[in-house]
Amino acid sequence: MGFRQLILTALAVAFPVGIVFIVLVTTGQLGLGTALLSFALSGLGVVAMLRIYFGDLRRVARYATDLRDHYKGAPPQHISFTAASELSSLYTQIAAAFRDRIALLEAQTSTDAEILDHLPNPVVMVNRQRVVTGFNQAAKGLFHSLETGRDLTRFIRDPILLDAFDDVANERQTMKHAEFVLASDAHRHFDVLTARLPAATGDRNFVLTFSDLTELRKLEQMRADFATDAGHELRTPLSVLLGFIETLEGPAKDDPDALNQFLPVMRDQALRMQHLIEDLLSLARIELNEHTPPSDECNVGKIIDKVAKSLAIKADAKDMNIRVTRELEDTDMIGEEKELHQVFVNLVENAIKYGHPNTDVEVSITLAKNLPGALARYRHNRFMAIAIRDHSDGIAREHLPRLTERFYRVDTARSRAVGGTGLGLAIVKHLVQRHRGTMQIESEQGVGSVFTVYLPAKIGDNVRKLHSA
Ligand SMILES: Nc1ncnc2c1ncn2[C@@H]1O[C@H](COP(=O)(O)OP(=O)(O)OP(=O)(O)O)[C@@H](O)[C@H]1O
Ligand SMILES: [Mg+2]
Missing domain, CATH: 3.30.450.20 (PAS domain)
Structure with a gap:
């Protein structure tokens, strides 16, 4: 507010008083000198008051500018006029409300950013x-x-x-x-x-x-590969069978020698197909219930004894022995006997199939001391380690991670020759996983291999905790 404006405002305010003085002087009720002095004095009073009032307003305006620019400021002190001090406190309230709103928005924005980051x-x-x-x-x-x-x-x-x-x-x-x-x-x-x-x-x-979508695409690819592989595996014995049938219907018709010679081969091929289809079906079944943990009680020691007994003849045919050693007495666990039986049949059968004649297949049951990485989160639980050791050519390191893939065979021709489908270890892997366990494969070329299955031991509520995890 400039000086000119101050004077003009003062004059405007003093104008009615001036009229009164003029009337008083013209009617002779007041001397001119007295009137002029009184007018000048009242004018000065008005100017003084206006100066204070404008000063108040100026300080409130400065405060408002601070609030506009920085959202904060010190409210003016010593305000004489109530209207100005009310205005000032109104600004203080508006600024506080704005600050609260801004803080809320900032908090919301940073929460949104955090949510995005999570x-x-x-x-x-x-x-x-x-x-x-x-x-x-x-x-x-x-x-x-x-x-x-x-x-x-x-x-x-x-x-x-x-x-x-x-x-x-x-x-x-x-x-x-x-x-x-x-x-x-x-x-x-x-x-x-x-x-x-x-x-x-x-x-x-x-x-x-x-x-x-990487995992999804991988799964789709695996499914397609699986169908192709299964078809391929079935086609081979089927075409052998058809070949023999054609020969027996044609050139070797009514030839009893040919019939006697071909029938065992035909039976082998048919058995091979049966074996493959059984494996495929059990794999499909296992995959269906892999995520529902077993609830029956069984005893691993007894299962191993049964497996050893049932495969003794097969081992004997290669002059092999199945030797079972048990360091752990209590081998009870929660599991499905039939499935665990299949796990150990597959592993011991492999050890016989791929082991050198005249060697032992050694099966040991111990309490696991060092758990493999896959079981790290269960490190406070007790696990049994069932190891199946063979004496064979061993398996080259690069094959080890892939052995449990379906249809994966180190030496396809050799495995086929011994009647393998390449599904045995895939089945083992799924069954062991269903039992909340894992399998570890170690092999040394020229020495042999050890397939170790880790299964949760039933001690206290160890297993219940595990299975509900
Ligand atoms: N104890 C072992 N010693 C050496 N190689 C093995 C052993 N066990 C498995 N393998 C290799 O791993 C491959 C996969 O084994 P897997 O048991 O899945 O299939 P398979 O024995 O060929 O057929 P299946 O068990 O279905 O009859 C085998 O073809 C073989 O090459
Ligand atoms: Mg096998």
Whole structure:
């Protein structure tokens, strides 16, 4: 408020008083000198009051400016006029309400950012110019060089994905899915959903959400491979059988020698198919109930004894012995006897099949001392270790991780010759997993192999805890 304005306001306020003085002087009730002096004095009084009033207003205005610029400030002291001090405290209240609201918004924004960071799916925000304006931790994990302020194409060059983005950006669609493969990262498959955020103000107009499809695609591939492998395995004995049937119907018709010669081979091939189909069916059945833990009680020691007995003849045919040693007395556990029987039949059968003639198959039952990594989370529980050791050529290191894959055979011809389908260890793996256990394979070339099955021992409520985990 300038000086001129102050004087003008003072004059405006003093004007009615001036009129009164003029009337008093013209009617002779007051001398001119007295009137002028009185008018001047009352004018001075008005100016003084206005100065104080304007001073109050100026300080309140300064306070309001501070609040506007910094959301905080010191309210003016010594305000003389109530109206001005009320105005000042009103500003204080408005500023406090704003601060609360801002704090709430800030908290909400940082919570939203935290929620985004906790999402397992990578999320990237982009503006209309296709510039990255935000992303979460998962996205940073996927695209290590991701930065805000850069064009999206610096990080993603896949044309299908960029086309999907353009479709959404050009408002042809509000959202669009596109599948893309991240070649740099072991060929991970992603479904990317690009969505427009119509209500978004600011620069986060589009959001790209990545869902990892790698496992799904792998499973689909495995299923397709499995069907192909199974078909392939069945085709071989079937074509051998058909070949013999054709020969017996044609050139070798009514030839009893040929019949006698072919029939055992035909039986072998038919048995092979039967074996394969049984294995396939039991694998399918096991996979169905793999996630429901067993509830029956059984005794591993007794199961091993039965297995050893039932395979004694097979071992004897190769001048082999099955030697069982038991360091652990109490071998009770929660498990399905039939399934565990199959586990150990498959393992001991392999040891006989692939072991050298005239050697022993050694089976030992002990209390596990060092649990393999797969059981790390159960380290406070007691596990039995059932090891099946053979003396054979051993298995080269590179094959070990793949032995439990379906149809995987180290030496396909040799395994087929001994009647193997390559499903035995796959079945073992699933059955052991259903029993919350694991299998470890060690082998030394020229010496032999040890297949160790770890199974939870039934001690106290050890097993109940395990099975409910
Ligand atoms: N004790 C072992 N010694 C050496 N190689 C083995 C042993 N056990 C398994 N293998 C190898 O692992 C492969 C897979 O074993 P698996 O038991 O799954 O199949 P298989 O014995 O060929 O057939 P199946 O058990 O279905 O009749 C075998 O073909 C063999 O090459
Ligand atoms: Mg086998």
